[in-house]
Amino acid sequence: MRPHHYNGACMDMIVIDKLRKVFPTPDGRDKVAVDGVSFSVPQGRIYGLLGPNGAGKTTTLRILSGLMKPTSGRAVLDGHDVGVDREAVKRVIGFLTANTGLYQRLSARDILRYFGKLHGFSHKRAVARAEELIGWLGIGDFADLRCGVLSTGQKQRVNIGRALVADPPILILDEPTLGLDVLSNRVILDFICRERNEGKTIILSTHYLDEAETMCDVVGLLHNGNIVAEGTVDELRKLTGVERLSGIFLKLIHADDPAGKMQG
Amino acid sequence: MNVRRAGTIYVKELVDILRDHRTLTAMIVAPIILYPLLMLGGIQAASTQSKGIEDEKITVGFEHEWQWERVIKPMLVEERRIIERMRSRAVAKEVADEIPEPLGEHVVPKWIGNIEDGVLQHLVHCGVSLPDSAEDEGANAIFTAVTIVVQSDEVRSQIAGKRLAQALERVGLDRRDKSLRRLRVDPRLIDPIGIEYKRLATPGSVLGLILPFILVLMTVTGAIYPAIDLTAGERERGTLESLMVCPVPTIDLIVGKFMAVTTIALIAAALNIASVTATVMFGGLQDVLARDASGESHGFPYWALPVVLFTLVPFAVLMSAIMIAVCAFARTFKEAQNYIMPVIMLVLVPGGIAALPGTKLEGVMIVMPVANMVLLTRELLSGVSIAGATFATVLVSTSFYAAVAVAIAAQVFGKESVLFADSVSFRTLISRRLIRPRRFPSLSGAGLYAAVLFPFWFYVQSAMQSAGEDSTVSVLRWTAIWMPVFFVFVPLAIALYWKLDVGDTFRLGPFRARAIVGAVLLGLTAWVPAHELVVLQDWLVPTPAGLADSNKALAAALASMSPVLAFCVIALVPALCEEFFFRGFLLSGLRTSFGKWAAILCGAAAFGAFHYFIFRFPVTASLGVLLGWVCWQSRSIWPAVVVHALHNGTAVLLAVRPSIASWMGLPESETATHLPMHVVLPAIAVLGLGILLLRSIPDSATE
Numbered sequence: 001m002r003p004h005h006y007n008g009a010c011m012d013m014i015v016i017d018k019l020r021k022v023f024p025t026p027d028g029r030d031k032v033a034v035d036g037v038s039f040s041v042p043q044g045r046i047y048g049l050l051g052p053n054g055a056g057k058t059t060t061l062r063i064l065s066g067l068m069k070p071t072s073g074r075a076v077l078d079g080h081d082v083g084v085d086r087e088a089v090k091r092v093i094g095f096l097t098a099n100t101g102l103y104q105r106l107s108a109r110d111i112l113r114y115f116g117k118l119h120g121f122s123h124k125r126a127v128a129r130a131e132e133l134i135g136w137l138g139i140g141d142f143a144d145l146r147c148g149v150l151s152t153g154q155k156q157r158v159n160i161g162r163a164l165v166a167d168p169p170i171l172i173l174d175e176p177t178l179g180l181d182v183l184s185n186r187v188i189l190d191f192i193c194r195e196r197n198e199g200k201t202i203i204l205s206t207h208y209l210d211e212a213e214t215m216c217d218v219v220g221l222l223h224n225g226n227i228v229a230e231g232t233v234d235e236l237r238k239l240t241g242v243e244r245l246s247g248i249f250l251k252l253i254h255a256d257d258p259a260g261k262m263q264g
Numbered sequence: 265m266n267v268r269r270a271g272t273i274y275v276k277e278l279v280d281i282l283r284d285h286r287t288l289t290a291m292i293v294a295p296i297i298l299y300p301l302l303m304l305g306g307i308q309a310a311s312t313q314s315k316g317i318e319d320e321k322i323t324v325g326f327e328h329e330w331q332w333e334r335v336i337k338p339m340l341v342e343e344r345r346i347i348e349r350m351r352s353r354a355v356a357k358e359v360a361d362e363i364p365e366p367l368g369e370h371v372v373p374k375w376i377g378n379i380e381d382g383v384l385q386h387l388v389h390c391g392v393s394l395p396d397s398a399e400d401e402g403a404n405a406i407f408t409a410v411t412i413v414v415q416s417d418e419v420r421s422q423i424a425g426k427r428l429a430q431a432l433e434r435v436g437l438d439r440r441d442k443s444l445r446r447l448r449v450d451p452r453l454i455d456p457i458g459i460e461y462k463r464l465a466t467p468g469s470v471l472g473l474i475l476p477f478i479l480v481l482m483t484v485t486g487a488i489y490p491a492i493d494l495t496a497g498e499r500e501r502g503t504l505e506s507l508m509v510c511p512v513p514t515i516d517l518i519v520g521k522f523m524a525v526t527t528i529a530l531i532a533a534a535l536n537i538a539s540v541t542a543t544v545m546f547g548g549l550q551d552v553l554a555r556d557a558s559g560e561s562h563g564f565p566y567w568a569l570p571v572v573l574f575t576l577v578p579f580a581v582l583m584s585a586i587m588i589a590v591c592a593f594a595r596t597f598k599e600a601q602n603y604i605m606p607v608i609m610l611v612l613v614p615g616g617i618a619a620l621p622g623t624k625l626e627g628v629m630i631v632m633p634v635a636n637m638v639l640l641t642r643e644l645l646s647g648v649s650i651a652g653a654t655f656a657t658v659l660v661s662t663s664f665y666a667a668v669a670v671a672i673a674a675q676v677f678g679k680e681s682v683l684f685a686d687s688v689s690f691r692t693l694i695s696r697r698l699i700r701p702r703r704f705p706s707l708s709g710a711g712l713y714a715a716v717l718f719p720f721w722f723y724v725q726s727a728m729q730s731a732g733e734d735s736t737v738s739v740l741r742w743t744a745i746w747m748p749v750f751f752v753f754v755p756l757a758i759a760l761y762w763k764l765d766v767g768d769t770f771r772l773g774p775f776r777a778r779a780i781v782g783a784v785l786l787g788l789t790a791w792v793p794a795h796e797l798v799v800l801q802d803w804l805v806p807t808p809a810g811l812a813d814s815n816k817a818l819a820a821a822l823a824s825m826s827p828v829l830a831f832c833v834i835a836l837v838p839a840l841c842e843e844f845f846f847r848g849f850l851l852s853g854l855r856t857s858f859g860k861w862a863a864i865l866c867g868a869a870a871f872g873a874f875h876y877f878i879f880r881f882p883v884t885a886s887l888g889v890l891l892g893w894v895c896w897q898s899r900s901i902w903p904a905v906v907v908h909a910l911h912n913g914t915a916v917l918l919a920v921r922p923s924i925a926s927w928m929g930l931p932e933s934e935t936a937t938h939l940p941m942h943v944v945l946p947a948i949a950v951l952g953l954g955i956l957l958l959r960s961i962p963d964s965a966t967e
Contacts, residue, residue, distance in 0.1 A: 065509050066509065067508055067680065067683070068680045069680065087511045087512075088511075090510060090511035091511045093509070097505065099502045100502055100505060101503040103276075103501075103503055105283040105284060106276070110279075114272065114276050115506075117272040118272065118273070118507075118510040118511075118512050119511060120269070120511070159506075163506075
């Protein structure tokens with residue numbers, strides 16, 4: 001892991017400050033998807049972003065990965081501000097979701113080389129990196145098959161390889177286990193643990209609470225575009241007096257939304 | 265743009281598409297099967313069809329049996345004898361071939377009660393009625409009035425009637441000539457003027473009429489599937505997100521993608537052309553297809569096929585970029601197909617107009633997208649020689665539209681509202697409420713207006729040329745009136761609607777004193793290198809006589825105006841308007857996506873193209889480079905306006921006051937003569953000084 005130096009005392013790998021994203025709609029009403037989210041993640045930690053569907057998790061993560069511009073606020077990843085230099089941000093992150101597809105007509109090997117080159121690797125380096133990932137992720141047996149014929153678990157491994165191609169210090173994982181079977185799920189969770197041990201900084205969004213409980217150092221509960229509570233799972237237990245994370249979650253959301261109209 | 269990265273994307277997309285059997289089917293199997301089927305089958309079917317009508321038996325209705333037995337049948341027997349006689353007399357084989365078959369054995373008589381009903385009810389092809397007197401007189405009466413009844417909206421009935429009439433007329437003429445000879449009268453006295461048609465046609469082959477449209481259509485068809493697959497398809501399969509999180513600028517992505525689509529479209533076009541060639545060569549269709557309307561064969565212009573393929577390159581780029589821009593809106597393959605059909609229809613309308621016989625590659629058609637390509641291909645395949653300038657104008661204008669389409673595609677593709685919105689509509693792009701204020705126009709926005717203005721302004725100018733009585737003077741006046749509308753007011757309205765910073769967009773800001781001094785120096789002397797460039801160009805490629813004539817007409821028109829008016833119409837108004845548009849609006853759009861020199865060069869190329877004259881392109885484009893650079897250095901259009909106005913003004917002055925030219929010792933003839941050294945050397949020195957002054961302006965940190 002290369003050392004990171006920052007101005008001042010901040011050692012946080014990811015700093016998000018009052019991030020806001022408003023989608024204008026043609027009918028005239030603005031839709032506020034992210035409403036002033038602030039948090040930071042120190043290097044080598046897993047930050048869990050929890051929340052129901054529509055809470056703003058995906059939008060937040062899309063801004064962090066440079067896919068969207070924030071309406072206001074700042075997000076700095078490894079010293080690069082998404083509002084200033086999105087390409088630099090894209091260079092230091094790996095991005096993975098459960099929906100990320102693979103090119104059906106290319107082989108795993110082709111894909112890994114292709115994404116290496118997109119990150120600016122020379123042909124030689126892209127080939128070498130692809131072989132490294134193939135060995136490491138156990139893709140060797142099916143590396144030359146077209147991705148269209150692979151099983152879900154196999155595809156997930158290739159996808160992980162794709163996200164890791166440039167060996168980024170930060171990983172942004174948007175519901176990476178959504179809809180996966182037990183085996184594929186295991187592949188992803190093992191990968192997350194291994195990357196954390198490598199010293200990578202990870203943001204993991206999920207709405208599987210048990211997953212967050214076992215994986216995350218810190219969780220932030222996102223509701224209606226805002227973080228309603230943040231801390232380790234133990235801290236949240238003390239805060240609410242509820243044992244299970246799902247209970248904590250419901251309690252905090254209802255506190256935030258007294259009418260109790262929360263859905264989903 | 266990073267060429268290597270765009271290349272990586274290009275290669276990957278090409279491999280990806282070519283591994284898809286659907287693409288291969290559409291690209292390879294379709295042309296290989298289509299052409300032989302279409303051309304061999306269609307042409308043979310058509311020819312056997314018409315031959316069938318000509319040869320088939322005709323049923324002729326009579327009211328009474330005697331009409332056939334006593335009158336018509338003997339006449340047809342006589343016709344057979346006449347034709348046999350003609351045959352035996354014909355010397356040359358060609359003449360003998362043109363003598364028709366006797367009609368006799370093809371006629372089937374039929375007896376029906378009412379002839380007219382019989383014809384209308386299709387019981388017979390045609391009917392014959394004779395006066396009752398003919399029953400007694402028989403076939404050898406002095407005069408027989410024959411009425412032939414046909415149904416005028418029935419092709420078979422008409423042809424049958426015509427064949428019968430021709431046979432009977434032949435008999436009549438033969439009898440007339442015989443009678444006259446018996447009376448020792450020259451038959452020509454009765455018909456003193458012999459008229460014979462010789463049908464000529466513009467040498468346009470049958471192939472030239474249909475093939476261009478098919479080729480254009482197949483190029484478009486070839487691009488549809490990959491265009492959808494690389495945009496909407498990528499989104500549908502969830503690969504777009506992983507692509508967009510790579511540190512690759514959208515322009516690299518879009519260039520790689522649309523190059524792949526273009527390549528597929530061109531492969532499709534090449535395969536189509538190859539298939540046409542093979543069908544023509546091995547199907548023995550050279551003569552059938554390469555005929556003109558008079559039936560004369562001109563030989564098939566095989567040499568034109570590679571030229572056609574070359575001209576299709578910018579067209580394929582244009583169509584690919586348009587399709588990518590449209591498909592980028594779609595979330596699924598199906599949606600993309602829905603979007604693309606109306607667009608293709610819209611694009612093919614000008615192509616269809618051009619495919620109509622009689623449309624020529626001239627006037628506004630030269631710069632009309634799609635139509636110019638159809639017409640150019642048609643003229644090439646017809647073996648017509650095309651003026652090099654026209655050819656180049658078609659290619660340059662198509663390339664220009666293509667460049668704009670690519671910029672728009674890149675703009676649309678990168679937009680997050682297009683990338684992620686759940687329901688994207690075109691409205692989100694133009695609804696003013698959703699537009700964020702910006703400093704400069706986007707490249708695609710500025711380019712789109714330039715692309716629309718390009719053929720339109722050409723049309724306005726030609727309209728003025730054809731309307732004016734005193735042509736050159738009135739064109740100059742009307743240009744001075746309309747130019748502010750399209751080059752100033754419309755861009756201004758666009759800038760206001762799009763919430764652009766008007767001062768920044770049109771570079772109306774302040775400038776340094778030395779910028780204006782430099783501009784004056786450049787404006788007074790730029791005509792010298794410009795003139796030398798024209799001389800050089802004339803030495804390489806002789807300028808056509810028409811240009812020198814129009815230059816003379818311009819000089820004469822300027823001399824006839826008042827000097828103030830002349831200065832206004834040729835120097836002041838064009839300088840203001842063109843700087844406002846080219847160095848203001850367009851260059852501001854270009855600077856958002858390009859570096860300094862790329863932006864200046866692209867702007868200069870557009871400036872040159874807008875003069876619509878390929879022989880003036882080098883000099884106008886060079887002037888465009890100078891003006892663009894002046895504007896860039898001074899961060900304001902006003903010094904460029906000064907250069908432009910002074911440059912044009914010098915031309916006016918030299919034209920209006922020949923005494924000044926002779927005082928300076930300038931040569932009499934305007935073209936192809938070098939200027940004397942006592943003019944060139946000081947001019948270069950002054951020019952250099954102006955450039956140094958402008959160069960010395962420090963780069964501002966905000967730029």
